[in-house]
Amino acid sequence: MNTTSATSILVVENIYKTYGKTEILKGVSFTVNKGETKVIIGPSGAGKSTLLKCINQLIIPDRGRIFLNGEEVLHSHSHINRFRQKIGMVFQNFYLFDHITALENVEIALLKVKKMKRPEAREKALKELARVGMKDKAHLYPAELSGGQAQRVSIARALAMDPEVMLFDEPTSALDPELTGEVLEVMRNLAQGGVTMVVVTHEMGFASSVADEVMFMEEGKILESGPPSQIFFHPQEERTKKFLSRISELYGELNRNG
Amino acid sequence: MDSLLFIYQELLPELGKGLIVTLKLILFSIPFGLLTGILVAIGRVYGNHFLSSLSKLYVIFFKGCPLLLLLFIIYFGLPSLGITFSPFGASVLGFVLCNGAYTSEYIRGAIQSVKTGQMIAAQALGMTKWQAVFYIILPQAFRRALPGVGNEIIYLIKYSSLAYMLTCIELTGAGKIIAARTFRFTETFTVVGIIYLLMVFVATKILQWAEKKFSYPT
Amino acid sequence: MEGLSAVLESLPYIISGIPVTLGLVALSLLVGFALGVPMGVAMVYGNRVVIKIIQVFVFVLRGLPNLVLLFLFYFGIFPLLGWNLSPFTIGAITLGLRSAAYQTEIFRGAILSLGEGQMLAALSVGMSKNQAIWNIILPQALRLALPGWSNEYPILLTDSSVTYAIGVAEILTRGGQMVTRTYQPMPIYLTCALMFIFLNWGGMQIIQWGEKKAYIPGLGRKRETQ
Ligand SMILES: Nc1ncnc2c1ncn2[C@@H]1O[C@H](COP(=O)(O)OP(=O)(O)O)[C@@H](O)[C@H]1O
Ligand SMILES: [Mg+2]
Numbered sequence: 001m002n003t004t005s006a007t008s009i010l011v012v013e014n015i016y017k018t019y020g021k022t023e024i025l026k027g028v029s030f031t032v033n034k035g036e037t038k039v040i041i042g043p044s045g046a047g048k049s050t051l052l053k054c055i056n057q058l059i060i061p062d063r064g065r066i067f068l069n070g071e072e073v074l075h076s077h078s079h080i081n082r083f084r085q086k087i088g089m090v091f092q093n094f095y096l097f098d099h100i101t102a103l104e105n106v107e108i109a110l111l112k113v114k115k116m117k118r119p120e121a122r123e124k125a126l127k128e129l130a131r132v133g134m135k136d137k138a139h140l141y142p143a144e145l146s147g148g149q150a151q152r153v154s155i156a157r158a159l160a161m162d163p164e165v166m167l168f169d170e171p172t173s174a175l176d177p178e179l180t181g182e183v184l185e186v187m188r189n190l191a192q193g194g195v196t197m198v199v200v201t202h203e204m205g206f207a208s209s210v211a212d213e214v215m216f217m218e219e220g221k222i223l224e225s226g227p228p229s230q231i232f233f234h235p236q237e238e239r240t241k242k243f244l245s246r247i248s249e250l251y252g253e254l255n256r257n258g
Numbered sequence: 259m260d261s262l263l264f265i266y267q268e269l270l271p272e273l274g275k276g277l278i279v280t281l282k283l284i285l286f287s288i289p290f291g292l293l294t295g296i297l298v299a300i301g302r303v304y305g306n307h308f309l310s311s312l313s314k315l316y317v318i319f320f321k322g323c324p325l326l327l328l329l330f331i332i333y334f335g336l337p338s339l340g341i342t343f344s345p346f347g348a349s350v351l352g353f354v355l356c357n358g359a360y361t362s363e364y365i366r367g368a369i370q371s372v373k374t375g376q377m378i379a380a381q382a383l384g385m386t387k388w389q390a391v392f393y394i395i396l397p398q399a400f401r402r403a404l405p406g407v408g409n410e411i412i413y414l415i416k417y418s419s420l421a422y423m424l425t426c427i428e429l430t431g432a433g434k435i436i437a438a439r440t441f442r443f444t445e446t447f448t449v450v451g452i453i454y455l456l457m458v459f460v461a462t463k464i465l466q467w468a469e470k471k472f473s474y475p476t
Numbered sequence: 477m478e479g480l481s482a483v484l485e486s487l488p489y490i491i492s493g494i495p496v497t498l499g500l501v502a503l504s505l506l507v508g509f510a511l512g513v514p515m516g517v518a519m520v521y522g523n524r525v526v527i528k529i530i531q532v533f534v535f536v537l538r539g540l541p542n543l544v545l546l547f548l549f550y551f552g553i554f555p556l557l558g559w560n561l562s563p564f565t566i567g568a569i570t571l572g573l574r575s576a577a578y579q580t581e582i583f584r585g586a587i588l589s590l591g592e593g594q595m596l597a598a599l600s601v602g603m604s605k606n607q608a609i610w611n612i613i614l615p616q617a618l619r620l621a622l623p624g625w626s627n628e629y630p631i632l633l634t635d636s637s638v639t640y641a642i643g644v645a646e647i648l649t650r651g652g653q654m655v656t657r658t659y660q661p662m663p664i665y666l667t668c669a670l671m672f673i674f675l676n677w678g679g680m681q682i683i684q685w686g687e688k689k690a691y692i693p694g695l696g697r698k699r700e701t702q
Contacts, residue, residue, distance in 0.1 A: 058596055077604065085602030095593035098695050099616045109601035112611055141693040154597075161601055321630070322673035324637035327648050327665060334655065335662035419541035423641060430544055437551065444552035451540050451548060458539040 007034045015064035026220040037197045039207040042217035048200045052167045056087040088158030088166040094150045096142040102153045103138035128156040148179030168199040216240045276432025283418045287353035294358025299365035320359035328352045333424045345426035364406030368399035408465035479663035486654035493647040500636040507572025512579025519584040537577035542638045550642045567639035582624035586617040626683040
């Protein structure tokens with residue numbers, strides 16, 4: 001594993017976030033290198049979604065710094081918009097734009113944000129849809145897609161911007177169990193193809209086979225991190241052990257598809 | 259200073275008299291409007307073909323006819339058929355007919371949203387259709403219709419000002435008379451407007467309270 | 477059949493009030509739309525001061541009787557400002573402002589029913605807030621607002637007759653004039669009523685046709701589940 005700063009794409013430094021009186025993030029730091037996949041696990045309410053939103057400034061953190069390719073993210077509007085283009089985000093509930101087709105969903109930011117010409121944007125959008133196996137459903141509206149298909153389109157929408165990093169917030173949690181496979185498959189291919197990813201997920205099979213590092217997050221802090229083999233089979237912290245045994249009750253033992 | 263004196267010494271006492279008429283108009287119209295609304299809704303949903311069509315026609319006519327025009331029909335038109343009203347009476351009748359039409363639509367929607375199982379369950383207990391309607395369906399429907407019915411009461415407060423067009427001197431009319439006499443239109447109608455806003459505010463609070471009180475877990 | 481002949485005599489004159497009535501309705505809808513959309517957007521995405529100001533505007537314009545607002549403008553504020561506007565213009569402004577208050581609520585509700593995800597997703601692909609509102613939020617919100625918007629038409633149509641009070645030559649005013657001439661109130665007013673009911677029905681047909689045109693799978697189904 002390469003940890004020199006020369007190849008680190010995303011650096012998250014000491015992020016704090018408070019809502020009202022409750023501190024949600026209490027100093028989170030980590031680094032993601034080019035081509036790496038980092039998986040974040042942790043109980044509901046730990047602050048995982050908040051952390052991902054802080055990374056691309058959908059929520060402005062109270063304190064801490066974020067660097068993308070060595071450049072610090074500043075809080076000015078124009079800067080944030082430019083910066084967000086370089087970070088792809090995939091939401092638990094897809095959040096596809098409901099009034100336009102799958103193809104247009106992938107296309108719209110290319111046209112409006114990247115100011116591409118229409119034929120060029122269309123070609124790019126179709127290429128990204130093909131990448132997630134959704135080219136033949138390009139003309140359908142979001143409501144006409146299954147959850148798994150919608151999530152794959154939303155991945156294509158994020159990929160189309162050629163982001164430096166992709167953030168996934170529990171991309172399979174809202175799906176029927178039989179539909180998670182197709183989405184995980186797409187993500188696995190992306191990871192193998194060298195896409196840099198930060199993934200919040202409870203899919204332990206995916207995590208153990210794809211992740212370079214697993215981070216266990218609880219109560220706004222990263223409690224423990226390391227390679228999957230260590231976190232899953234030799235966790236140091238009592239809390240991590242507890243969490244893992246609860247998860248395996250819910251999702252089945254590891255190894256099953258790992 | 260001069261304005262304040264005018265408002266306190268001249269305007270408010272006169273408007274007070276008008277306000278009482280406005281309140282009477284509203285308070286007379288609410289119960290009869292509600293009753294009309296319930297009857298029309300029941301006729302529409304549970305009546306035979308004739309009653310149902312009649313209720314439908316009622317709604318189309320009284321929702322489609324502007325209230326001011328309805329007031330003219332009652333006050334100026336009906337006397338030619340030998341039916342005469344005082345300005346106050348004609349206004350109340352117009353408000354009731356109009357309010358009943360709108361209210362009936364909310365109640366009808368609410369009746370239809372009560373699950374059909376409720377009717378079947380009630381009849382299974384040995385209730386007749388009409389017993390089921392009155393004891394089981396309507397109490398549920400009424401609670402569901404309350405926000406819409408309440409909205410119509412707010413409308414009633416505002417539209418009561420149209421009674422002035424039949425020379426029924428209520429709040430707006432009282433304001434118009436003073437304004438025309440003193441040429442203080444802006445001050446007068448601002449104060450008149452504030453009084454309406456207060457009425458609407460109080461009514462909204464009462465309705466919110468009622469909605470909470472009558473709500474049941476669903 | 478004095479009634480019938482009075483109606484026949486009056487008909488051409490009253491019918492020429494239809495464009496005036498419809499003109500009032502169309503202008504008011506337009507004014508209401510032009511103000512209501514930005515105010516609805518500002519109610520969701522604006523800062524606290526802007527929201528407070530719009531809330532007061534909405535409360536006042538929804539709470540005032542049309543007649544009082546009309547008198548306030550016609551006899552009070554516009555003469556005070558020294559503006560010499562026609563009764564028709566003042567009628568359209570009054571009804572339009574009132575409609576703006578209602579339309580603000582309609583559009584605010586439509587935007588809120590979209591949920592925050594649409595804005596988050598738009599920002600996450602690099603759109604600015606304005607681009608997101610323009611390209612993602614409004615196209616959906618406007619469609620979701622259609623049912624509420626179509627309620628505005630019959631309300632404005634019937635409300636437009638209040639401009640009788642300041643002498644705008646719409647259907648009711650013309651009807652009233654013919655009544656004083658023919659002394660046949662019942663037949664003439666009933667004719668006016670039928671005209672309003674017909675305009676109501678005709679307008680609703682057009683609106684329903686438009687709603688079908690704007691239909692997109694899945695959009696609008698949302699409304700029912702929320
Ligand atoms: N907008 C908000 N306002 C107040 N509290 C919030 C808000 N968003 C999230 N929270 C709280 O922050 C905590 C962490 O939420 P989240 O980041 O969604 O956790 P996770 O994704 O790990 O389940 C939760 O307790 C949640 O209730
Ligand atoms: Mg979460």
